[in-house]
Amino acid sequence: MKKLLATLLFGFMVFGLAAQSKSDLPNITLKNLDGESVNIAEINNDGKPFVMTFWATWCGPCIKEHNALSDVYDDWVEETGIKIFSVSIDDARATAKIKPFVDGKGWPFEILLDVNSELKRAMNVSNPPHTFLFDGDGKIVWQHTGYLDGGEEDLYQEILKISK
Amino acid sequence: MKKILLIAAVMLCATAAYAQDILSGGKVSGSFQVDGNYYWEDKGIDITEESLDGQLFGAYGFGKLQYQLGNFTAGIRYEAYQTTPMSGFDARVKGNGIANYFATYDNGTIGITVGDIYDQFGNGLIFRTYEEWTLGYDNSLRGVRAIFRPCDGVTFKGLYGKQRYYWVSYDEERGLVRGIDGEWDLNRSINALNGAKFKATLGASFVSKYESEKEHVDGDIKYILPQNVGAYAGRINLGYGKIGLSAEYARKINDPSAFNNWIYREGQELLASLSYSQKGLGMVLQVKRVDNMSFKSMNTALRNDLDIGFIPPINYTHSHSLPSMFSYSTQPLGEMGMQFQVNYTIPKKTLLGGKYGTKLAFNFSQVNDIKRNPIKVDGVEVPVYEPGTEGYDSPFFEIGDRVFYRDINFEIEKKINAKWNLTLMYINLHYDLDKIEGHEGAEDVEANFAFGEVIYKINRKHSVRVELQHMWDNIGENYDIDPMHPDFYVKRGNWAAFLVEYTIAPKLFFSIADKYNYGNPISDNRDHYVTGSIGFIKDQTRIALSGGRQSQGLVCVGGVCREVPASSGVSITITTSF
Numbered sequence: 001m002k003k004l005l006a007t008l009l010f011g012f013m014v015f016g017l018a019a020q021s022k023s024d025l026p027n028i029t030l031k032n033l034d035g036e037s038v039n040i041a042e043i044n045n046d047g048k049p050f051v052m053t054f055w056a057t058w059c060g061p062c063i064k065e066h067n068a069l070s071d072v073y074d075d076w077v078e079e080t081g082i083k084i085f086s087v088s089i090d091d092a093r094a095t096a097k098i099k100p101f102v103d104g105k106g107w108p109f110e111i112l113l114d115v116n117s118e119l120k121r122a123m124n125v126s127n128p129p130h131t132f133l134f135d136g137d138g139k140i141v142w143q144h145t146g147y148l149d150g151g152e153e154d155l156y157q158e159i160l161k162i163s164k
Numbered sequence: 165m166k167k168i169l170l171i172a173a174v175m176l177c178a179t180a181a182y183a184q185d186i187l188s189g190g191k192v193s194g195s196f197q198v199d200g201n202y203y204w205e206d207k208g209i210d211i212t213e214e215s216l217d218g219q220l221f222g223a224y225g226f227g228k229l230q231y232q233l234g235n236f237t238a239g240i241r242y243e244a245y246q247t248t249p250m251s252g253f254d255a256r257v258k259g260n261g262i263a264n265y266f267a268t269y270d271n272g273t274i275g276i277t278v279g280d281i282y283d284q285f286g287n288g289l290i291f292r293t294y295e296e297w298t299l300g301y302d303n304s305l306r307g308v309r310a311i312f313r314p315c316d317g318v319t320f321k322g323l324y325g326k327q328r329y330y331w332v333s334y335d336e337e338r339g340l341v342r343g344i345d346g347e348w349d350l351n352r353s354i355n356a357l358n359g360a361k362f363k364a365t366l367g368a369s370f371v372s373k374y375e376s377e378k379e380h381v382d383g384d385i386k387y388i389l390p391q392n393v394g395a396y397a398g399r400i401n402l403g404y405g406k407i408g409l410s411a412e413y414a415r416k417i418n419d420p421s422a423f424n425n426w427i428y429r430e431g432q433e434l435l436a437s438l439s440y441s442q443k444g445l446g447m448v449l450q451v452k453r454v455d456n457m458s459f460k461s462m463n464t465a466l467r468n469d470l471d472i473g474f475i476p477p478i479n480y481t482h483s484h485s486l487p488s489m490f491s492y493s494t495q496p497l498g499e500m501g502m503q504f505q506v507n508y509t510i511p512k513k514t515l516l517g518g519k520y521g522t523k524l525a526f527n528f529s530q531v532n533d534i535k536r537n538p539i540k541v542d543g544v545e546v547p548v549y550e551p552g553t554e555g556y557d558s559p560f561f562e563i564g565d566r567v568f569y570r571d572i573n574f575e576i577e578k579k580i581n582a583k584w585n586l587t588l589m590y591i592n593l594h595y596d597l598d599k600i601e602g603h604e605g606a607e608d609v610e611a612n613f614a615f616g617e618v619i620y621k622i623n624r625k626h627s628v629r630v631e632l633q634h635m636w637d638n639i640g641e642n643y644d645i646d647p648m649h650p651d652f653y654v655k656r657g658n659w660a661a662f663l664v665e666y667t668i669a670p671k672l673f674f675s676i677a678d679k680y681n682y683g684n685p686i687s688d689n690r691d692h693y694v695t696g697s698i699g700f701i702k703d704q705t706r707i708a709l710s711g712g713r714q715s716q717g718l719v720c721v722g723g724v725c726r727e728v729p730a731s732s733g734v735s736i737t738i739t740t741s742f
Contacts, residue, residue, distance in 0.1 A: 024191070027235065027270055035363050035401050035408075037317070037349055039272075058481035071520065071579070091294075092287035093476035096410055096437035097505060100446025104507020105523060116284040116294055122237075124195035124228065124741035126297075130704070143704045145739065149619055149627035150669035 023138030026122040030087070030112045033099045038112060040119060045083040047136040049162050051155070052085045054120060054130045057094050057101055062129040065147035070107045072152060080163040084109040089120050089128060133158050190233035195741035197297065198225035206732035208691055209713060222246070224253075226263075226297060238267040245300070254467075257300040259331040264295075264304060275311035280304040281323060285345040285369040288474035289414040289433050290395040290459060293327065303471055304328045305341060317352030321345045327461050327470050339461035341472055343371035363403035370396045373461050373472060380426065380463065387426050387552055393419045395431075395459060395473070411436035414457070414473070420551075421463040424456055424497060427555030431456040435476065446507045450478045455534055455558055458496035478503045479529040480571055482591070485679060486633045486659050487613050489715070490595040492531065492569040500563050501531035520579040529571045533564030533599075567608075570594035582621065589615040597652070606652040610638040624669075631663040631677075643685040650686060654716055657690075658683030673699045679715055691715075705740040 027041045044050070053069075055062035069084060076082050086109040088098050095115055102111055114120055123132070126145070133142040133155065142158045144151070201222040205213055223246045230239040244260035245253065266279030282304055285291040295302035307325015314320075322344045326334050347367040351357045357364075372394045380387040397414035416431035432455050439448040459473040475494040478501050482488045506526045510517035536548050536556035548556045573591040580586060595609040617631045639656045646652065660682060665675035679693040695712030711734035 026232065026237070027272070035349070035365050035403055036351060058483050060483045067523075067577075067579075091476065092284070092292075092435075092474065093478060093481075095287065096408070096439055096450055097448050099408060100439050100441040100448045100505065101507050102446070103441035103443055104446030104509060104525070106444050106509045106521065116282060116288070116292065118282065121282070122230070124193050124230065126195055126197055126739040126741065127706075143741075144670060144701070145704050145706050145741075146670075146699075146701045148667040148669040148671075148673055148701070149621060149629070150625050150667075153624055154670045 024134070024140045025138045026119070028119050028122055030114055030119060032113070033102065033111050040112075043085060044138060045081070045136070048081045048083070049136055049141075049159060050083045050085060050134050051159070052087060052123075052132045052134065054087045054089055054114075054123075054125050054128045056088060056090050056128050057097065058090070059128045061147040063105075064149065065129050065131075065152065066107055066109070067105070068147075068149075068152045069109070070105070072156070073108050076156065076159070080159050082159055082163070085112060086110065087112045087114050087119060089114050089117055089125075091115055091117075131155060133162075135162055190231055192229065192231050193742060194227065194229040195739070196225070196227045197737070197739045199223065199735065199737050201731075201733055201735040203731055203733035206713065209730045209732065211730065211732055235271045236267070236269050238265075240265040253300040254330070256330040261331070263302070263328070263331075270311070273313055275309075275313075277309040277311075278307075280306050280328070281309045281325065283309065283321070283323065284474070285321070285343065285371070286367050286397060286399040287412050287435055287476055289412055289435065289457075290369060290371045290397045290416070290473045291341075291343050291345070292472075292474035294474075301468065302328050306334055307341075315353060317349035317354075319345075319347045327472070329462070329470055337376070337462070338470065339373040339375040339463075341371065341373050341461050343369060345369035361405050363401070365401040367399045368397065370394065371459075371472060373459075375461075375463060377463070380420070382426070382551075385552065387420055389420060389463065390418060393417055393459075406440055406442050408439040408441075409437070416457060416459055418554075419459065419463070421458065421460065421465075423458040423460065423466055424555070425549045426551035427456070427549060427553060429456050429555040431459070433457045433475065435478075444509045444511060446505075448503075448505050450501075450503045452476075452478050452499070452501045453534070453560070454494070454496065454499050456497060456555070477501075479531065479569060480505070480527045480573060484589070484613075484615050484631075484633060485663075485677075486615075486635045486661055487591050487593065489655055490593055490609060490611070492571075492595075493600060495531075495533075495568065495599065498534040498536070498558070498564075499531050499568060500534055501529065501569075503527070503529035518578070519581070523575075523577040525573075525575040525577075527571065527573050529569070530567065531569045533566040533568060534558050535562040535564045566596070566599070567594055568596045568599050584621075585619040587615075587617040589613075591615070603649070603652050605646075606649070607639065609656070612636045627667050627669070629663075629665040629667070631661075631665075633659075633661040635659040637683065639685055641683050641685060645685050653684060653686050653689060655681065657681060657685055671701055673697075673701075681715075704742075706738070708737045710735055 025041045029037050029039050032038050055066060092115055129147045130145045132140050135141050141162055203216055203220050205211055226241055226243045228241045240262055241264040243263040245257045264280045266277055268277040282293050293303050293305045305325040305327055309323040312320045324342045326338060326340060329338055350364040372392055374392050377389055380389055395416035397412055399412035401410040412435050414433045418428040418430055420426040420428055434453045437448060437450040454475055457475060460470045461472055462470050475496055477492055477494045479492050508524045510522040512521045516522055536558050538545050538548050539554055539557050541553050546553055571593050575589040577587045591613040593611045597603050597606040597609055613635050615633050619627055619629045621627045635658060637657050661679040663675060663677035665673060667673045676696045682690055684690045693713040693715045695710055697708060697710035699708035714731045716730040
């Protein structure tokens with residue numbers, strides 16, 4: 001009987017601990033550009049902050065934002081070790097096009113395909129572009145909707161604040 | 165007794181701890197959007213007191229709440245489309261209430277969802293439920309879904325339910341939808357292929373709808389209907405280094421409906437693509453063939469109502485205001501299309517690449533009708549689409565003569581230095597106004613567009629963006645119009661447009677834009693559409709205020725299009741999330 005109780009208690013404790021996840025990343029599986037499945041809850045940057053940005057091929061400001069981030073990316077990585085995960089919310093019409101599109105533009109980000117807006121809904125994104133900054137534990141520390149020319153600098157200021 | 169008490173005590177403690185967990189460990193998030201419009205009379209574009217009908221104010225919005233605790237997630241969405249004009253929405257969206265709710269438990273091996281489900285099998289050819297707020301579109305499935313992942317790389321899904329049909333009660337008549345899907349990612353499930361250069365994923369799905377009616381009566385003709393309509397699809401994705409190949413093929417048994425004029429032909433669809441890409445260069449070729457693939461959970465439904473399957477359009481999606489007035493929408497009854505796209509970046513530090521590289525893009529897409537030959541019934545040839553027959557015969561590889569849409573475009577984008585950025589684009593467009601917008605007998609649009617954009621960065625935060633566009637139409641000012649059909653000419657003739665935007669990153673933007681249909685064949689239609697906007701962004705909150713004239717046209721997002729009437733007024737949009 002005691003054993004059973006102990007087991008029960010232990011079970012609840014484990015469940016409680018498991019429930020108190022510190023991450024803001026939902027348990028959703030998307031594909032990357034190689035067709036491999038990626039569980040969003042597991043993405044990280046080895047304990048360092050990372051960025052997640054939502055975009056679409058038909059979204060002009062998103063392309064501008066990505067071009068701007070692409071221009072400064074090498075410097076940012078060198079300075080802060082940041083990593084950018086870029087989530088395309090294009091639907092099936094563009095699935096086959098994203099890889100050539102991204103490669104053709106020379107974007108260096110880790111691209112994920114959210115073909116039915118599952119992650120977009122879970123992250124409460126209304127319209128692209130929408131950018132999140134996560135700390136090393138996967139907690140959202142900053143987010144921003146829309147992109148205006150030069151806006152990447154404000155993101156960088158936020159990154160600097162949390163990277164030591 | 166003691167035992168029971170003890171267990172009860174432990175349970176109570178555990179529950180208390182658990183309840184505390186719900187408060188401390190769980191996470192509440194959500195988002196809101198509110199749109200308000202105030203319309204006014206504008207005789208220049210025929211908006212009169214009568215056409216407004218006293219409804220000057222339109223408001224709509226939604227609020228979404230989500231709760232997550234470990235593997236458990238639940239959410240609700242409240243929608244309110246308060247008043248009728250809501251420029252461009254289907255009148256049936258009017259209403260308010262909790263449109264959507266769900267609860268999911270997913271531990272990685274097993275996932276169960278009850279409530280309103282959004283999902284997609286493969287490319288969505290035979291099953292896709294989604295919502296697009298900006299279009300007032302939602303075909304979510306209310307029911308149950310189970311996901312089972314027995315081992316790494318293998319996923320099975322099964323679902324069952326009824327689709328959302330605006331605000332019509334779920335108790336009222338419409339079909340049941342049932343589906344299963346399986347996907348096998350070879351690289352994840354076979355150790356030898358883990359991390360291999362060769363990538364492969366296979367998938368297959370089966371979807372069936374059930375409707376209780378056994379017949380459809382039209383006058384004295386009675387059509388016997390299949391109560392269960394099955395559709396199945398298979399897909400493959402292959403990759404080897406820089407090369408990618410993917411294909412999906414779907415078939416559907418006979419499914420007579422109001423949409424296909426009650427013909428008994430089977431449906432089929434093929435979507436395939438081949439791509440090559442390396443850093444700095446990407447190429448993709450896509451082909452598609454659709455034959456009688458409208459698949460709805462109510463056989464009398466029309467337009468975009470109650471679609472179970474999704475037919476991805478494969479043409480280029482234009483975002484500039486003049487070409488986007490001529491957006492293609494897919495033809496579920498039949499189309500054959502292809503698209504070829506190249507993206508290339510001229511490397512940095514070369515003569516043409518300059519300091520930052522030069523980005524080039526080329527796109528060719530064309531969509532034709534399929535070929536339809538008449539069939540014989542009891543030895544007698546019947547007209548194509550004769551109700552009650554198989555409708556027609558269509559050779560798989562023969563392309564129909566009628567061109568619905570063709571788009572050839574070329575874009576060059578160049579960052580000249582830290583201050584200047586230049587984008588130029590040329591588009592040649594063929595657009596079947598009759599087929600795409602239903603203006604029967606209207607002449608096709610054969611147009612050329614030029615687009616230029618300059619961005620000047622004044623300093624780190626301040627930028628000015630100027631956009632110029634022009635459209636040359638094949639119908640000019642002196643065109644001999646058909647006076648019986650003024651609707652043929654609403655957006656015809658030459659257009660010129662400009663936009664000036666001043667932005668202060670990351671918070672503020674102001675813009676003023678004009679579209680001028682100076683070459684319209686009807687002199688009364690030669691109107692200016694001037695709009696001004698101002699917006700404020702703070703983190704995840706965005707407030708935008710705009711005023712002026714909106715031109716009539718097609719607004720398309722994610723494969724669904726909606727006709728927006730001309731309007732005049734002010735509107736405010738607020739979005740936020742937490």
